[in-house]
Amino acid sequence: MNLQLLSLYEQAILVLAAMVLFTSFALLAQTRIANLIRLFAWQGILLSATTVMVAMVSKQHHLYISGLLTFVLKALMIPWMLNRLAIRLDIHRKVETTANQTVVLLGAAALVVFCYYVALPIAQLSAGITRNVIAISLAVVLLALLLIITRRKAISQVVGFMSMENGLFFAAVVSTYGMPMVVELGVAFDVLVAAILFGVFFFQIRASIDSLDVDRLNRLTEAQEVEE
Amino acid sequence: MSLAFAYVSITSALLSGLLSMVMGARPFLLKTVSFTLLGLCGVFAIAGGGVALLTGAIETDQFILGLPWVAWTLRLDPLSGFFFVIVGLVTVAVALYGPGYIREYEHGKQPLCVLGLFTGLFVAGMLLVLLADGAFAFMVAWELMSLASYFLVAYQHQHAANRRAAYLYLLMAHIGGLAILLGFGVLAGAGGDFTFAAMRARELSPAWASVAFGLALLGFGMKAGLVPLHAWLPEAHPVAPAHISALMSGVMLKMAVYGLIRFTFDLLGDIQWEWGLTVLILGSASALLGVLYALMQNDLKRLLAYSSVENIGIIFMGLGLSMIFLGTGNKVLGVLGLIAALYHSLNHALFKGLLFLGAGAVLQRSHEHDLERMGGLIHRMPFTAALFLVGCISISGLPPFNGFVSEWLTFQTALQVPALESGVLRTVIPFTAAVLALTVALAAACFVKAYGVGFLGQARTRHVRHAREVDRGMLGGQGLLAVLCVFFGVLPTITIDWLGQIPQMLLQATLPSATAQGWLWLTPISPTVASYAAPLVLLAILFAWGAGYLLLHPRRRRTPIRRGIPWECGFGPLSNRMQYTSTAFAQPIRRVFRPVWRVDEQVAETTDPAQPLRVTGIRHQLQIGDRSWPALYEPIARWVLGAARRVGRIQTGSIRTYLAYSFFTLLALLWLVT
Amino acid sequence: MAGDLTGWLLALLQTLLFIGSAPLLTGWVKVVKCRLQNRAAPSVLQPYRDLRKLFRKEVVLAANASWIFRSSPYILLGAMVLAAAVVPLIAVHLPTAVIADVIVLVGFFALGRFFLALAGMDIGTAFGGMGSSREMSISSLTEPAMLMAVFTLAMTASTTNLETVVQYILDQGLVLRPSFVFAILAVMMVAVAETGRIPIDNPATHLELTMIHEAMVLEYSGRHLALIEWAAQIKLMIYGVLVANIFFPWGIATQATAATLLVGILAIAAKLALLGIVLAISETLVAKMRLFQVPRFLSIAFLLALLSMLSHVILETGG
Numbered sequence A: 001m002n003l004q005l006l007s008l009y010e011q012a013i014l015v016l017a018a019m020v021l022f023t024s025f026a027l028l029a030q031t032r033i034a035n036l037i038r039l040f041a042w043q044g045i046l047l048s049a050t051t052v053m054v055a056m057v058s059k060q061h062h063l064y065i066s067g068l069l070t071f072v073l074k075a076l077m078i079p080w081m082l083n084r085l086a087i088r089l090d091i092h093r094k095v096e097t098t099a100n101q102t103v104v105l106l107g108a109a110a111l112v113v114f115c116y117y118v119a120l121p122i123a124q125l126s127a128g129i130t131r132n133v134i135a136i137s138l139a140v141v142l143l144a145l146l147l148i149i150t151r152r153k154a155i156s157q158v159v160g161f162m163s164m165e166n167g168l169f170f171a172a173v174v175s176t177y178g179m180p181m182v183v184e185l186g187v188a189f190d191v192l193v194a195a196i197l198f199g200v201f202f203f204q205i206r207a208s209i210d211s212l213d214v215d216r217l218n219r220l221t222e223a224q225e226v227e228e
Numbered sequence B: 001m002s003l004a005f006a007y008v009s010i011t012s013a014l015l016s017g018l019l020s021m022v023m024g025a026r027p028f029l030l031k032t033v034s035f036t037l038l039g040l041c042g043v044f045a046i047a048g049g050g051v052a053l054l055t056g057a058i059e060t061d062q063f064i065l066g067l068p069w070v071a072w073t074l075r076l077d078p079l080s081g082f083f084f085v086i087v088g089l090v091t092v093a094v095a096l097y098g099p100g101y102i103r104e105y106e107h108g109k110q111p112l113c114v115l116g117l118f119t120g121l122f123v124a125g126m127l128l129v130l131l132a133d134g135a136f137a138f139m140v141a142w143e144l145m146s147l148a149s150y151f152l153v154a155y156q157h158q159h160a161a162n163r164r165a166a167y168l169y170l171l172m173a174h175i176g177g178l179a180i181l182l183g184f185g186v187l188a189g190a191g192g193d194f195t196f197a198a199m200r201a202r203e204l205s206p207a208w209a210s211v212a213f214g215l216a217l218l219g220f221g222m223k224a225g226l227v228p229l230h231a232w233l234p235e236a237h238p239v240a241p242a243h244i245s246a247l248m249s250g251v252m253l254k255m256a257v258y259g260l261i262r263f264t265f266d267l268l269g270d271i272q273w274e275w276g277l278t279v280l281i282l283g284s285a286s287a288l289l290g291v292l293y294a295l296m297q298n299d300l301k302r303l304l305a306y307s308s309v310e311n312i313g314i315i316f317m318g319l320g321l322s323m324i325f326l327g328t329g330n331k332v333l334g335v336l337g338l339i340a341a342l343y344h345s346l347n348h349a350l351f352k353g354l355l356f357l358g359a360g361a362v363l364q365r366s367h368e369h370d371l372e373r374m375g376g377l378i379h380r381m382p383f384t385a386a387l388f389l390v391g392c393i394s395i396s397g398l399p400p401f402n403g404f405v406s407e408w409l410t411f412q413t414a415l416q417v418p419a420l421e422s423g424v425l426r427t428v429i430p431f432t433a434a435v436l437a438l439t440v441a442l443a444a445a446c447f448v449k450a451y452g453v454g455f456l457g458q459a460r461t462r463h464v465r466h467a468r469e470v471d472r473g474m475l476g477g478q479g480l481l482a483v484l485c486v487f488f489g490v491l492p493t494i495t496i497d498w499l500g501q502i503p504q505m506l507l508q509a510t511l512p513s514a515t516a517q518g519w520l521w522l523t524p525i526s527p528t529v530a531s532y533a534a535p536l537v538l539l540a541i542l543f544a545w546g547a548g549y550l551l552l553h554p555r556r557r558r559t560p561i562r563r564g565i566p567w568e569c570g571f572g573p574l575s576n577r578m579q580y581t582s583t584a585f586a587q588p589i590r591r592v593f594r595p596v597w598r599v600d601e602q603v604a605e606t607t608d609p610a611q612p613l614r615v616t617g618i619r620h621q622l623q624i625g626d627r628s629w630p631a632l633y634e635p636i637a638r639w640v641l642g643a644a645r646r647v648g649r650i651q652t653g654s655i656r657t658y659l660a661y662s663f664f665t666l667l668a669l670l671w672l673v674t
Numbered sequence C: 001m002a003g004d005l006t007g008w009l010l011a012l013l014q015t016l017l018f019i020g021s022a023p024l025l026t027g028w029v030k031v032v033k034c035r036l037q038n039r040a041a042p043s044v045l046q047p048y049r050d051l052r053k054l055f056r057k058e059v060v061l062a063a064n065a066s067w068i069f070r071s072s073p074y075i076l077l078g079a080m081v082l083a084a085a086v087v088p089l090i091a092v093h094l095p096t097a098v099i100a101d102v103i104v105l106v107g108f109f110a111l112g113r114f115f116l117a118l119a120g121m122d123i124g125t126a127f128g129g130m131g132s133s134r135e136m137s138i139s140s141l142t143e144p145a146m147l148m149a150v151f152t153l154a155m156t157a158s159t160t161n162l163e164t165v166v167q168y169i170l171d172q173g174l175v176l177r178p179s180f181v182f183a184i185l186a187v188m189m190v191a192v193a194e195t196g197r198i199p200i201d202n203p204a205t206h207l208e209l210t211m212i213h214e215a216m217v218l219e220y221s222g223r224h225l226a227l228i229e230w231a232a233q234i235k236l237m238i239y240g241v242l243v244a245n246i247f248f249p250w251g252i253a254t255q256a257t258a259a260t261l262l263v264g265i266l267a268i269a270a271k272l273a274l275l276g277i278v279l280a281i282s283e284t285l286v287a288k289m290r291l292f293q294v295p296r297f298l299s300i301a302f303l304l305a306l307l308s309m310l311s312h313v314i315l316e317t318g319g
Helices: A008-029 A033-058 A062-089 A101-125 A133-150 A154-176 A181-209 A214-227 B002-022 B027-055 B078-101 B112-131 B135-153 B160-191 B196-201 B206-224 B233-239 B242-268 B273-295 B300-327 B331-366 B382-395 B402-414 B423-455 B472-490 B492-499 B501-507 B534-552 B582-592 B628-648 B655-673 C005-036 C046-056 C067-086 C102-122 C126-157 C162-172 C178-194 C222-247 C258-285 C291-316
Strands: B059-066 B071-076 B562-564 B598-607 B615-625 C060-062
Touching (some): A008 A033, A008 A133, A008 A154, A008 C178, A008 C291, A033 A062, A033 A154, A062 A154, A101 B423, A133 A154, A154 A181, B002 B027, B002 B059, B002 B071, B002 B078, B002 B112, B027 B071, B027 B078, B027 B112, B027 B492, B071 B078, B071 B135, B071 B196, B078 B242, B078 B331, B078 B472, B078 B501, B112 B135, B112 B242, B135 B160, B135 B242, B160 B206, B160 B233, B160 B242, B196 B242, B206 B273, B233 B242, B233 B300, B242 B331, B273 B300, B273 B582, B300 B331, B300 B402, B300 B423, B331 B382, B331 B472, B331 B492, B331 B501, B382 B402, B382 B423, B382 B472, B423 B582, B423 C102, B423 C126, B472 B534, B492 B501, B534 C222, B582 C126, C005 C046, C005 C067, C005 C222, C060 C067, C067 C102, C067 C222, C102 C126, C102 C222, C126 C178, C126 C291, C162 C222, C178 C291, C222 C258
Antiparallel strands (some): B059 B071, B598 B615
């Protein structure tokens, strides 16, 4: 693909896609909860910027609304809620120990190559100018999954979950110019509700096992066996 | 013509060995005659190989030895000619170096004649490997080379560690030999004959070709010391006498490279890119792990041996790239990769030979092989130090020396990935190029350590403080290699022109663009893609240096430069124990790449009983092991032992049982026959 | 391949301008930094005065210094001058630019560093060894990141010759490339680490256990020290020019006329002044990091370079 043939907006979409991918990597590299949430907010901002760019290119006006919605929800509301939760749970400044960081990051890079390989046939079917972005959004989804796997704290897993949703949304926006408005609204509110529910769960988990470390959840089964 | 030179060369190598056997009682005669003949062997090897390489002539002959139905066919073509030159160059240097060096062994427990005999046989074996034009001759020569080098490794067999290293070497050389034999077997099975000519002409399905390639890679990779098959190399190379280490590391490993090139590019022919990817990945792993292990060594010769693993990795990376490009139909780029690999083979032979000879000189004069006990040798052995520095710069891949050129060519090959269709290859290859960059940078750190700790600073032991410069012959041997390092670094275009006949023969293609701009400019693809003018770089460095020196050096003052004591933070005089040691130097890197090694670090503090917080002494123990042992070798060894025990159960010791075995075998065979 | 005589003359002049103005950039960064930190700033020309002072001072060598110690500053400066000669500063199509490509440029840096590290070990003090060890460790991590970023450029323009890259980008006009966004960040991080700036090393410290470069050159004095300082200034300038002219080459002279050359000089001066401000701001905002955090910093640089390559393959070349 020759970049010169694309308009400046389309080039900007590619740059934004790359930056979204970068935020995914940064999420993986970041161990401090507060920074994790901040990075997630940045991903939301980039996502909404991409949506607006796509709206400009495709002249799909409903995408402006969806971009605005993304910005309000994913860049402001959810990070704010997560942040408040983190402060109330007093894990705001906690540093999470993770498995070997370098190995995870190199694995993540390999994952991106794998996504590229997998998405190649799909991309060739798609006629959109931004078809290469499909690989990126798939990578964002899988990197978010990797984040969930490698982390212990429930709150970082929630960030991973939200970031996964970001990847899906990204794919929808750039490959098919967004889903129908109704679906988008529904998903957006689902995510919001999920965030609230997670908050409630955090307190429940902490109340029952005195930690947010999900590895501790394993003990629940053992405890039962002992009782029996 | 070329083959005649080759015969003379091999004959003088054999004569050198046999005569030293005869003259065992007279060390002086032994040294002069045997090493003169060895030098003659080297000169004729260079002559014969050079003629074959430059003219591109292919000469074949049939040797009288051999069996009626498997003839010994010999052949000297540009590829074997090139490796002939490598053998010859290092052999000449060794012949110059040897007489002075083996003085140490004159009064040793082992007879010198054994050393002379096996050195001659070893060199002759290597030359015969290159000449062989059939699997039978090849394997005989290969075994001659392996066995002779086994005896050389085991030469100082009074130490148990040396015997163990030699045994390990023998074992792995034979497993490798078996794999090579099977590889040839696959080809011979398809071609119907054991000559290479028949193997070239055979038809082979891609699957069988892959099997043959896998066996060859296993066999030659084991000889070359590819990770994870490298375990014998750092054990065996350091324990041999230094000039033999130079031959083993510098030249014998190249025989494996030669074998793989011969097997893959010449005999197999249709190269599949998957093979190339395998070789590339194995090569990258060897390069990186080799240099990381080298960095952790305190024994100079062991460090050099691990660095050989690294350089073999770089050579294999070049070969892998070449195979990927050939497998995807980019012939010219395949030629570029092949040339990069060949060039690095030559370079590695030169600088590794030089470094091993330098390490031997240090060992002879200071009786130290541990870096942490050397130091300040540049004052005591100035010439050896200067020559060793040339080797260090070359191996670190710094312009304008020779190591840089071949690494640059490898980088250039890797950067031609836009020519490939597959996006995955397009990402994997630049990544391996980054691994190569890391390797080169770490190699520089490694050799700053080796040189800085060993030759600079202050002497750490009495022997080192009183070391003397070695004699002229030993310096001559090192000097020859050092001059060649500079030569091949500064004139790469001419060298590549000389190598041109090899791809012409193997792939029917050359690299016309590389030399199109005259001898000054090296432009592997085209002038706009990449260019490097090594002579100008050397000239400019000398010019900048000279200008700086002339402008800045105060001519008015005639007083010599004032010398003062170095800054010691006001704590009294510096002692040699305050210097950074080899372990300390490598500590930051050990910290960064920690999971790579099996590190066992223990710090024990002894405290004052009266004041528990006051530390009176610290004991620090550090052991760094090779991960390939617990991960690969020990499980295999356990499995083999277990299997042997199980098989051993049939050995009852009763003669009737054995007769019963024979009886039932006979019955089974009879049944099979009908 | 070699150009005509005017080309060589122009190349020589450009190199002289390059190494002549290198202290100015260092002075400029210092001035901006002082202003930002509410301190009284020295003159922009202060580095020149320092160099002049050092050149005049007497050299004192350590008692057991060998020839390595004495020749290293010259080799270092030679390597840096050579590196400066192949980087396009104000004009492209100069004959010196084809002597060496960008990989050789990295090789020149490595050559200078190799000798400086050896010189650090030559005296046999703990400080020298410490500096050498750290310098070599850090550089072995920066080099792959640098080359990876460079490879992305090379794959985009399918060349490793710097001036061809510059020409390619000029021909393409303004194109937003995701790979370049990451590559420029990676190169800047590498530059910070390689030139010993905050947060990796502090060029203003002396005799602290955290120092790297200064520990290595602790024993140098007089003209030797001047050469080393000058070489460090040239290195900073080279990195500045690399960032300025490769990623934003506009303004560089493509023909050798007086007017375009003047524009070239003004353009590069403006770009470097801006980069100097960016460097000063970042040095003011960021605190020096612990030595053992440095590998982390560099692994991020490597990651950025890797992402740059990935996004080049995935987004820019297509299936």
